[in-house]
Amino acid sequence: MPTADDPGVPRDLEAHRAYLYRYAMLQLRDAARAEDAVQETLLAALESRAAFAGRSSIKTWLTGILKHKITDSIRRQMRESPIDTRAAGDDPEETRAYADQFFDRARQDHWHAAPRSWEDPELSFEQKRFWEVFERCAASLPAQTARVFAMREFMGLTTEDICKELGISSTNCWVILYRARMALRDCLDLNWFGGSSVSAEP
């Protein structure tokens, strides 16, 4: 616990709480779990303060700790509710079939609406609105799909690690990631890039 003996410590760590919380929310999507992860991070930081040699910024250091806490939290979550993977759009069959809607079976699985080029997509990075849309799109993914996607893309884990962590097969993992990307692409296309798909009818 912070004491009066080291007055600077709590405040300079505390200053990052809001950032850490947003970071945790991005991946955990659960206020209570995010709070816990941040709390554990700050506590661990205080405990290992001496080991922090100032090689990186405090923020980077804290974020590094937080990542472990987030992984722990996801692990716990998977242990506590492994059966929930069948709920709310996370059914494996449903996940597998999700992409079907984008393709036309009657025409050799051509795109229903052929993806058109997104114009200067990189310019979006500077726009606050884009990130709001992006987060709304990410938040609309089913829970398990979102979790796997966050582990892969936000935390940069390999699919092998994710499989081991969650006890699912690689194939299953790829299908889940495919679903997540198809949904995100579609959502951004509709809500940001102005529905740039056109009907693929000849």
Place this chain on the structure above:
Amino acid sequence: MATCKEISELVSQSLDRRLGLVERWRLLMHLRVCEACRNFRSQMEFLRRAIRKHPLLRDRDDR
């Protein structure tokens, strides 16, 4: 010839694992003639770049 649906799956998997020779060949052949799937691939690559540029991940070293 692979279908657009199969190709879209391969494109996604290429972000997660190293594709085999046959798969890479199928992908290459299809993309050569299919603009829609080329656009799709660009968008998948954009998605990954976007996450790397996410304001929360990006400003990690601000202070």
